[in-house]
Amino acid sequence: GQSLEQPSEVTAVEGAIVQINCTYQTSGFYGLSWYQQHDGGAPTFLSYNALDGLEETGRFSSFLSRSDSYGYLLLQELQMKDSASYFCAVRRSGGSYIPTFGRGTSLIVHP
Amino acid sequence: DGGITQSPKYLFRKEGQNVTLSCEQNLNHDAMYWYRQDPGQGLRLIYYSQIVNDFQKGDIAEGYSVSREKKESFPLTVTSAQKNPTAFYLCASSIKRGETQYFGPGTRLLVL
Numbered sequence: 448g449q450s451l452e453q454p455s456e457v458t459a460v461e462g463a464i465v466q467i468n469c470t471y472q473t474s475g476f477y478g479l480s481w482y483q484q485h486d487g488g489a490p491t492f493l494s495y496n497a498l499d500g501l502e503e504t505g506r507f508s509s510f511l512s513r514s515d516s517y518g519y520l521l522l523q524e525l526q527m528k529d530s531a532s533y534f535c536a537v538r539r540s541g542g543s544y545i546p547t548f549g550r551g552t553s554l555i556v557h558p
Numbered sequence: 559d560g561g562i563t564q565s566p567k568y569l570f571r572k573e574g575q576n577v578t579l580s581c582e583q584n585l586n587h588d589a590m591y592w593y594r595q596d597p598g599q600g601l602r603l604i605y606y607s608q609i610v611n612d613f614q615k616g617d618i619a620e621g622y623s624v625s626r627e628k629k630e631s632f633p634l635t636v637t638s639a640q641k642n643p644t645a646f647y648l649c650a651s652s653i654k655r656g657e658t659q660y661f662g663p664g665t666r667l668l669v670l
Contacts, residue, residue, distance in 0.1 A: 455598075480657055489648065489661040490601070534600060544589070544655055545616075550600040 449473040449537055451549035458555045459525055467520045467552045469535035479511050479518040480536040480546060490534065493520070522554070530556045560585045562662035564649050569667045571636065571643060579634045579665045581649035588654040590632035594618060595646040595664075604647075607632055608654060636667060644669050 451471045459465040469479065478497035482490040496502055496511035496518060508521040522529055532553050536546040562583040571577045583590065589608045593601040603616030607626040621640025626632055632651075636643045646666050650659040 478657060482659075487664075489663050490650075490659075491661070492658045495657050538657070544652065544657065545591070545603065545606060546657075546659065548600040550598075553598075 449539060449547040451535055451537060451547065453533075453535055453549045453552045455550070456553045456555065458557065460557050461525055461527060463525050464521065464523050465525060465554065467522075467533050467554065469518050469520075469549055471516050471518075471535070471537050471549075473516075473537050473540060473547075475540040476513060476516075477538045479509070481509055481520045482534045482536065482548075483531050484534065484551070485531045493533075525556050527556050527558065530554055562649060562651055562660055564647075564662035564665050566665060567663070569665055570670050571667060572670050574638045576635055576637050577667070579636070579647055579649075579667070581632045581634065581662055582630055583632075583649075583651045583660075583662075584630060585651055585660060586629070587651035587656075587660070588629070589652045589656075590626070591650045591652075591659065592616075592622070592624065592632070592634045593648045593650065595648060601648065604634065643667050 453469045480495045481493040484490040494509040501510045506523045511518040532551040534548045534551045536548045539545050565580045591606040592604040602618050605624040607613035613626050623635045648664045649662040652659050
C-alpha cells in the first residue's frame with residue numbers, strides 16, 4: 448500500500464517563507480502531487496513532480512527527492528490568503544492513476 | 559465554463575433514509591471519483607469510475623452505492639447502512655491517465 452506523512456499544522460507570519468514536508472512509502476513511485484484546500488472549499492491542484500529537483504510556479508515551488516522518498520512544498524512571500532490545508536498525494540501502486548492523499552497540513556498565516 | 563458541479567451544498571438525512579448526492583462534469587473526463595472528508599482528515603476514496611457503466615469500490619465503500627450511466631454524471635447514494643454518514647463529500651474527475659484531479663465544491667451531509 449501507500450502511506451504519506453506530513454505535519455498536521457504549520458504556522459508562519461505574512462511575508463515569510465514556509466516549507467511543508469511530505470515523506471511517502473509506496474511500491475512503484477510515479478510522482479508526488481500537491482493540492483490546496485481552503486476551509487470548506489474544494490481541493491485545487493498545485494503541482495506535480497515526477498523527477499528530482501525543484502519546480503517553481505510563482506510564489507509556490509515543489510521539490511522531490513526520489514532517493515529519500517521525500518518532497519516539500521515551499522511557499523514564499525506568504526499572504527493571509529495562503530492559510531489553507533495542503534495535501535500531498537501519490538499514485539497508487541499497480542499502475543492506476545488513483546491517488547492516495549496524505550492527511551494534510553494546516554497552514555496558518557499570521558499578520 | 560467547464561467544471562464540476564455538486565448538489566446540494568448541504569443535505570440532511572434522517573435515520574434510515576437513503577440520500578443521493580449529485581455530481582456532474584462538463585470537462586469530458588473519463589474518470590470520476592467520490593471522496594469522503596472528515597474534520598482534520600485527508601480524503602478517503604469511496605468509489606471511482608474510469609469509464610461509463612463501470613465503477614469500482616474504493617477504500618470505504620460500505621454503506622454507499624454509485625452509478626455511471628452517463629459520462630457526465632456520477633451520483634453517490636448514501637444508504638441507511640452507512641451508520642456514520644456525517645462528513646464532507648467531494649466529487650472529482652480526471653482524464654483517464656491523468657495525474658491531476660479536478661474537484662467539485664462538495665456536499666456537506668448532516669444527520670438529523
